[in-house]
Amino acid sequence: MTKTVIIGTNHAGLAAANAILDNSEQEVVMIERNENFSYLSCGTALWVGQQIDSVDGLFYTNREDFEAKGAKVRTQTIVNTIDFEQKVVHAVTQQGEEVEESYDKLVLATGSIPISPKVPGRELENITFMKHYEEGQKIDQLFERKDMENIAVIGAGYIGVEMAEAAKRRGKNVLLFDALDRCLPSYYDAWFTDDMDKNLANHGIELHYGELVKEYKGTDKVEQIVTEKGEYDVDLVINAIGFLPNNQLAKDHLELFANGAYLVDRHQQTSDPDVYAVGDCATVYSNALQATTYIALASNALRTGMVAGENIVGNAIESPGVQGSNGISIFGYHMVSTGYSVESAAKFDLNVKYTDIEDTQKPEFMKENDNVKLRIVYEATSRRVVGAQMASTTSDISMAIHMFSLAIERQVTVDELARLDLFFLPHFNQPYNYINKAALVAE
Numbered sequence: 001m002t003k004t005v006i007i008g009t010n011h012a013g014l015a016a017a018n019a020i021l022d023n024s025e026q027e028v029v030m031i032e033r034n035e036n037f038s039y040l041s042c043g044t045a046l047w048v049g050q051q052i053d054s055v056d057g058l059f060y061t062n063r064e065d066f067e068a069k070g071a072k073v074r075t076q077t078i079v080n081t082i083d084f085e086q087k088v089v090h091a092v093t094q095q096g097e098e099v100e101e102s103y104d105k106l107v108l109a110t111g112s113i114p115i116s117p118k119v120p121g122r123e124l125e126n127i128t129f130m131k132h133y134e135e136g137q138k139i140d141q142l143f144e145r146k147d148m149e150n151i152a153v154i155g156a157g158y159i160g161v162e163m164a165e166a167a168k169r170r171g172k173n174v175l176l177f178d179a180l181d182r183c184l185p186s187y188y189d190a191w192f193t194d195d196m197d198k199n200l201a202n203h204g205i206e207l208h209y210g211e212l213v214k215e216y217k218g219t220d221k222v223e224q225i226v227t228e229k230g231e232y233d234v235d236l237v238i239n240a241i242g243f244l245p246n247n248q249l250a251k252d253h254l255e256l257f258a259n260g261a262y263l264v265d266r267h268q269q270t271s272d273p274d275v276y277a278v279g280d281c282a283t284v285y286s287n288a289l290q291a292t293t294y295i296a297l298a299s300n301a302l303r304t305g306m307v308a309g310e311n312i313v314g315n316a317i318e319s320p321g322v323q324g325s326n327g328i329s330i331f332g333y334h335m336v337s338t339g340y341s342v343e344s345a346a347k348f349d350l351n352v353k354y355t356d357i358e359d360t361q362k363p364e365f366m367k368e369n370d371n372v373k374l375r376i377v378y379e380a381t382s383r384r385v386v387g388a389q390m391a392s393t394t395s396d397i398s399m400a401i402h403m404f405s406l407a408i409e410r411q412v413t414v415d416e417l418a419r420l421d422l423f424f425l426p427h428f429n430q431p432y433n434y435i436n437k438a439a440l441v442a443e
């Protein structure tokens with residue numbers, strides 16, 4: 001019987017384990033460094049910002065669920081080395097006991113690690129990342145303290161903006177820094193982020209854009225941060241300047257992508273045919289780019305895990321590729337995007353055009369109505385859709401972005417969207433939907 005060892009049991013590893021256990025009688029061993037697994041870090045800002053009552057709901061499964069399906073689960077066990085020749089994984093438990101597991105198939109699901117700004121003083125106390133549950137707990141406890149008044153968040157990407165909101169909701173003075181000149185620069189064009197920046201500023205968040213941190217100062221604990229533009233008193237620093245794939249275990253054995261991610265094919269297979277890689281430690285295939293790239297998202301982790309598991313049990317399915325669809329909701333302002341923005345397309349040499357519309361969600365006669373912004377990004381020559389961004393105070397927009405995701409995957413052109421059959425009901429939208437309208441006026 002095939003024996004699969006899965007290293008890392010967060011979203012990607014769990015999805016792979018489920019796919020194997022639900023579709024076969026195969027032997028599965030799951031090895032995880034942490035005590036808990038399945039922590040939905042996406043809920044951290046809601047928990048720490050006290051928008052939900054408890055952290056408990058952020059864990060969606062546990063070891064018993066997998067043991068009940070027949071898996072052997074080793075938690076608080078760190079894999080140190082892998083002998084790819086002999087096909088043996090070497091690990092050590094928290095008690096210091098050395099353990100080994102042989103494998104026929106190996107799934108690397110070791111995720112990602114936050115990037116550390118390489119500046120003096122980074123070892124001071126009260127400087128943290130926000131990735132693991134334990135870091136969420138630490139931030140939650142520090143927010144409780146009255147002497148924690150000034151919170152600096154470095155990086156106005158997804159984690160940074162969400163944590164800035166959470167800190168503000170806990171009554172803190174919040175300073176949000178980014179090397180670039182606006183928030184969320186990787187996902188949205190300025191037409192959208194200008195509104196989000198106004199929203200952040202209107203809620204009292206101090207924005208420090210185009211400002212690189214040069215040093216953290218303090219005796220034991222951080223007391224100040226120094227940038228090229230000034231010095232600021234701070235009690236806590238949350239670093240959120242992006243992730244890198246955690247490739248420690250196999251970087252010398254497997255082929256890697258430019259940023260170090262394990263290079264995988266559409267079956268999640270690495271350059272070693274018995275080794276699969278899934279989630280944040282692996283590459284994905286971008287349908288917008290029509291090329292391999294790296295996008296760290298829980299949604300990708302789940303799907304890639306599923307694909308690897310199915311292939312291991314003999315269902316040779318291929319990943320359909322990804323669009324990197326994502327969303328954010330800050331103080332009631334919602335933004336969703338998929339594929340590439342105009343600015344990010346340029347970085348990947350995608351020659352694009354775009355069409356914009358600003359309209360109300362519903363007909364004017366409806367009492368409750370919200371403004372909606374939509375930008376559709378399409379390739380200049382083929383006219384296929386390669387991205388879309390939407391923003392509004394209504395969360396109704398969130399489902400529309402899924403349609404754009406499918407349009408990118410299926411290579412639909414912007415012209416095909418102009419006459420697409422979209423239903424109408426005043427409670428939800430306009431007789432002629434803004435998606436049709438935006439596509440109709442595409443240059």
Ligand SMILES: Cc1cc2nc3c(=O)[nH]c(=O)nc-3n(C[C@H](O)[C@H](O)[C@H](O)COP(=O)(O)OP(=O)(O)OC[C@H]3O[C@@H](n4cnc5c(N)ncnc54)[C@H](O)[C@@H]3O)c2cc1C
Binds near residue numbers: 033043280
């Ligand atoms: C604050 C925050 C909010 C986020 N919000 C969203 C969101 O809203 N939507 C979204 O799609 N994505 C979101 N993400 C990103 C998402 O959490 C990640 O993409 C996802 O966790 C990747 O899952 P993974 O299983 O590949 O890796 P990880 O979650 O990084 O898990 C890897 C696991 O491997 C284990 N491991 C690593 N090395 C070893 C070893 N040597 N031995 C044993 N175990 C090991 C680790 O302990 C860990 O449990 C968010 C991330 C953060 C931090």
Ligand SMILES: NC(=O)C1=CN([C@@H]2O[C@H](COP(=O)(O)OP(=O)(O)OC[C@H]3O[C@@H](n4cnc5c(N)ncnc54)[C@H](O)[C@@H]3O)[C@@H](O)[C@H]2O)C=CC1
Binds near residue numbers: 042158162186211328
């Ligand atoms: N809602 C969602 O879908 C969420 C997704 N995630 C995912 O988790 C991953 C990590 O998130 P983030 O850490 O927020 O990364 P990110 O890539 O979203 O943002 C990093 C930000 O840091 C800035 N930056 C980079 N170097 C800097 C420096 N030296 N000084 C100041 N600013 C600097 C960048 O300009 C960027 O705005 C991403 O892949 C993200 O998509 C995280 C949270 C929520």
